[in-house]
Amino acid sequence: xRLGDIKNSIKDFWKEFRKVKSGLLGxxxxxxxxxxLFFEPLLLPFSEANKRWKDITYWEDNPASAxxxxxxxxxxxxxxxxxxxxxxxxxxxxxxxxRIIEETFVYDYRYDVAPSDLxxxxxxxxxxxxxxxxxxxxxxxxxxxxxxxxIQEGKEIRIAIDKTSKxxxxxxxxxxxxxxxxxxxxxxxxxxxxxxxxxxxSFTPDPLKxxxxxxxxxxxxxxxxxxxxxxMKVAGRVQGILGTDNSKRDIWSGVLAGVKWALLIGLxxxxxxxxxxxxxxxxxxxxxxxxxxxxxxxxEIFISVPLLPVLIVMSAVFxxxxxxxxxxxxxxxxxxxxxxxxxxxLQIKEETYIEASRALGASNARIIFKHMVxxxxxxxxxxxxxxxxxxxxxxxxxxxxxxxDPTIVTWGQLLQDAHSxxxxxxxxxxxxxxxxxxxxxxxxxxxxxxxxxxxxxxxxLKTR
Amino acid sequence: MFWKYVLKRVFYGIxxxxxxxxxxxxLFNSVMEQTLRAQIEExxxxxxxxxxxxxxxxxxxxxxxRRLEKYSQYRLDKPIFERIIWRxxxxxxxxxxxxxxxxxxxxxxDVWAIVSEKIPRTLLLFSTAMLVxxxxxxxxxxxKAQKAGKFLDKSTSVGTMIVFGMPSWWLGMILIMFFAxxxxxxxxxxxxxxxxxxxxxxxxxxxxxxALPVLTLVVLGFWGRxxxxxxxxxxxxxxxxxxxxxxxxxxERKILYGHTMRTAAPPIVTMSLLALLASVSGNIVFExxxxxxxxxxxxxxxxxxxDVPVLMGNLAVTTGLYISGLVILDLIYGxxxxxxxxxxxx
Numbered sequence: 001x002r003l004g005d006i007k008n009s010i011k012d013f014w015k016e017f018r019k020v021k022s023g024l025l026g027x028x029x030x031x032x033x034x035x036x037l038f039f040e041p042l043l044l045p046f047s048e049a050n051k052r053w054k055d056i057t058y059w060e061d062n063p064a065s066a067x068x069x070x071x072x073x074x075x076x077x078x079x080x081x082x083x084x085x086x087x088x089x090x091x092x093x094x095x096x097x098x099r100i101i102e103e104t105f106v107y108d109y110r111y112d113v114a115p116s117d118l119x120x121x122x123x124x125x126x127x128x129x130x131x132x133x134x135x136x137x138x139x140x141x142x143x144x145x146x147x148x149x150x151i152q153e154g155k156e157i158r159i160a161i162d163k164t165s166k167x168x169x170x171x172x173x174x175x176x177x178x179x180x181x182x183x184x185x186x187x188x189x190x191x192x193x194x195x196x197x198x199x200x201x202s203f204t205p206d207p208l209k210x211x212x213x214x215x216x217x218x219x220x221x222x223x224x225x226x227x228x229x230x231x232m233k234v235a236g237r238v239q240g241i242l243g244t245d246n247s248k249r250d251i252w253s254g255v256l257a258g259v260k261w262a263l264l265i266g267l268x269x270x271x272x273x274x275x276x277x278x279x280x281x282x283x284x285x286x287x288x289x290x291x292x293x294x295x296x297x298x299x300e301i302f303i304s305v306p307l308l309p310v311l312i313v314m315s316a317v318f319x320x321x322x323x324x325x326x327x328x329x330x331x332x333x334x335x336x337x338x339x340x341x342x343x344x345x346l347q348i349k350e351e352t353y354i355e356a357s358r359a360l361g362a363s364n365a366r367i368i369f370k371h372m373v374x375x376x377x378x379x380x381x382x383x384x385x386x387x388x389x390x391x392x393x394x395x396x397x398x399x400x401x402x403x404x405d406p407t408i409v410t411w412g413q414l415l416q417d418a419h420s421x422x423x424x425x426x427x428x429x430x431x432x433x434x435x436x437x438x439x440x441x442x443x444x445x446x447x448x449x450x451x452x453x454x455x456x457x458x459x460x461l462k463t464r
Numbered sequence: 465m466f467w468k469y470v471l472k473r474v475f476y477g478i479x480x481x482x483x484x485x486x487x488x489x490x491l492f493n494s495v496m497e498q499t500l501r502a503q504i505e506e507x508x509x510x511x512x513x514x515x516x517x518x519x520x521x522x523x524x525x526x527x528x529x530r531r532l533e534k535y536s537q538y539r540l541d542k543p544i545f546e547r548i549i550w551r552x553x554x555x556x557x558x559x560x561x562x563x564x565x566x567x568x569x570x571x572x573x574d575v576w577a578i579v580s581e582k583i584p585r586t587l588l589l590f591s592t593a594m595l596v597x598x599x600x601x602x603x604x605x606x607x608k609a610q611k612a613g614k615f616l617d618k619s620t621s622v623g624t625m626i627v628f629g630m631p632s633w634w635l636g637m638i639l640i641m642f643f644a645x646x647x648x649x650x651x652x653x654x655x656x657x658x659x660x661x662x663x664x665x666x667x668x669x670x671x672x673x674x675a676l677p678v679l680t681l682v683v684l685g686f687w688g689r690x691x692x693x694x695x696x697x698x699x700x701x702x703x704x705x706x707x708x709x710x711x712x713x714x715x716e717r718k719i720l721y722g723h724t725m726r727t728a729a730p731p732i733v734t735m736s737l738l739a740l741l742a743s744v745s746g747n748i749v750f751e752x753x754x755x756x757x758x759x760x761x762x763x764x765x766x767x768x769x770x771d772v773p774v775l776m777g778n779l780a781v782t783t784g785l786y787i788s789g790l791v792i793l794d795l796i797y798g799x800x801x802x803x804x805x806x807x808x809x810x
Contacts, residue, residue, distance in 0.1 A: 022622060300480065301480055304481075304783075304786065306783055307745060307746070308746050308749070309745060309763065309782045312748075312779075316767055317492060317772075386628075389629025390629070393629060396631055396634075397633070400633065401749060401752075401767055402767065403767070415634065419753070424645060427641060427645060436635075439630070439631055439634065440626070440630040440634070443628050444628060446629065447629060448625050451625055
């Protein structure tokens with residue numbers, strides 16, 4: 001086959017392919033996945049999600065088990081969204097060697113369900129006393145904390161109000177005689193900060209909407225002490241496109257990060273195994289005789305192996321990396337196309353041009369690779385497309401059992417976390433549905449393309 | 465000469481099984497022996513507890529003697545090749561060793577006892593699903609082939625592609641979430657209520673627990689079956705004798721069920737069974753999601769408990785069942801299609 005021939009046959013193929021609508025849809029979806037693959041760094045809301053997926057400190061500022069943001073569109077009770085607060089005022093006062101930095105953050109609270117946490121962060125060095133309080137729209141002021149802290153060079157201090165200010169908020173209620181049976185166990189700090197002070201405030205929190213001013217004063221004693229930067233984050237009850245899991249990880253980031261692994265696992269396994277299978281089948285058909293019989297016996301042994309159980313046990317014993325998993329899958333997957341390819345090969349073998357080239361003294365290898373395999377390339381592509389989903393599902397299944405490669409993020413691992421984290425029981429659909437839907441969508445993409453190719457290659461399947 | 469074919473195929477299946485068990489023994493020998501050594505040490509320690517009033521020297525020599533005895537009992541003192549052969553033989557004779565953590569319902573630690581009590585449950589779940597699946601699939605496939613290219617055909621073909629890469633266990637998770645936890649109409653797992661009801665109520669209880677897993681498998685499975693049936697039937701419909709039958713004015717219905725199905729049935733039946741056999745192996749994890757106490761769930765459980773002997777024993781039995789399935793399939797095919805018996809090669 002020369003280059004021109006290939007060009008022409010591709011052109012012909014495209015002409016046929018264009019008529020199959022589902023195939024085109026598949027191509028569009030494939031393009032979408034490739035787009036995500038190439039622009040992943042731009043699309044990821046948490047840029048280090050790949051490297052630090054299992055690092056809990058990277059995710060600690062997110063709310064845990066938060067639903068996606070867009071569910072606010074469908075519920076009557078709006079839940080607070082995660083956001084970073086703008087600093088509205090910064091003042092520095094000097095009193096001798098003592099300096100006081102006063103900062104005010106304004107939070108415009110317009111939701112029905114209070115955020116889950118307020119997180120203050122500061123970097124710098126030295127000793128600092130942090131005093132924090134919040135001014136509510138109803139004029140009440142709650143002292144949140146007063147604590148001397150040490151900032152180490154290059155590190156940050158992190159204050160999460162929900163935990164730190166529990167007793168302060170309790171004291172605030174006590175002072176107003178609005179305790180009503182609230183104890184440290186039943187108290188949710190942010191619920192009280194963002195609710196009206198009425199009877200049984202913590203049992204049926206009634207949101208107090210309006211502008212909250214959070215005042216942070218930092219007292220620095222020594223000349224060498226300094227504060228470089230500060231930030232205030234509101235950890236909401238809903239976050240991002242797909243919410244978070246129970247370890248505060250952003251699920252949308254996980255799903256995006258899984259795209260490249262799914263494509264890699266699927267395509268690599270499919271390409272390796274189908275290539276081996278096609279060459280094996282053609283060789284078996286062409287060589288014939290006892291070689292054919294031997295190759296068929298070997299093939300029959302491989303086809304009698306229940307793939308998944310064997311893979312499960314092998315992964316459990318050898319703890320393989322993703323590359324080894326792909327290799328093992330390829331070792332068992334190549335048997336798929338052999339039977340069809342062999343029967344096709346048997347037909348091609350009888351063609352006169354094969355006989356002619358044999359008469360001219362062409363070697364077996366030349367005949368197989370130059371004259372027989374190229375004819376099977378279209379078939380090979382169609383079966384490759386149809387092998388991709390299987391490989392992805394197998395990897396996901398291994399991950400579901402906790403046997404996946406722990407250094408990467410795959411959809412199967414997201415689902416394993418969801419399963420072991422009790423997402424089904426607590427109805428966290430945003431944790432269970434998206435990764436599996438991504439697997440199904442990827443499978444669908446390749447199925448659309450593969451079936452369309454199959455339809456063109458098997459004219460018998462055409463509708464009358 | 466069907467029986468000759470049967471004998472040949474069965475013999476061949478057994479041969480393949482022996483080869484596979486041998487390969488497994490080679491692959492997993494070291495990890496199995498590691499577990500075995502740990503078990504022996506544990507046994508000796510337990511025996512040591514019974515000994516008192518002996519000097520440390522005596523205990524030392526006792527431990528060493530016992531260890532040597534045990535090692536020769538389990539042939540750990542033999543060369544590696546002999547050990548592997550011995551392991552292959554004991555696996556083939558269902559001497560699968562003792563589990564490290566898991567016990568059977570009767571409290572037995574024999575791996576075969578543990579695995580064998582799971583077999584019927586797995587068979588029950590998957591054969592029920594298979595039956596429903598085939599009936600719906602073939603019916604729909606015929607309908608599709610009859611009106612190929614029309615709306616029903618096209619829309620269901622799209623359905624086939626949509627579920628093509630969907631993991632059954634994921635759909636199971638979602639259905640459990642909605643039907644067992646949100647709207648509580650189905651149980652979330654297990655194969656009977658606790659305590660299991662008696663008599664006829666047990667049967668209905670079983671069906672009630674079977675419903676959701678079977679539904680999941682069927683919802684995902686029948687599309688593929690229908691698509692396959694459609695393609696095979698459509699291929700047959702283009703044969704000359706069908707055209708001849710049409711030309712003779714035989715009603716379309718009769719052509720479809722009489723003439724076409726006679727040729728199309730063997731491949732449809734075997735390919736459906738083959739696909740389902742593959743799905744049993746592929747859906748093995750599925751049982752874990754539904755806590756259906758079958759062989760797939762046992763894999764999951766053995767992994768969590770890190771019970772290597774059970775894992776290996778379960779693998780050997782699963783492989784055996786899989787190969788028997790393949791053999792039975794070939795026999796059915798031979799029965800349906802007389803050409804196979806004569807030629808011997810497919």
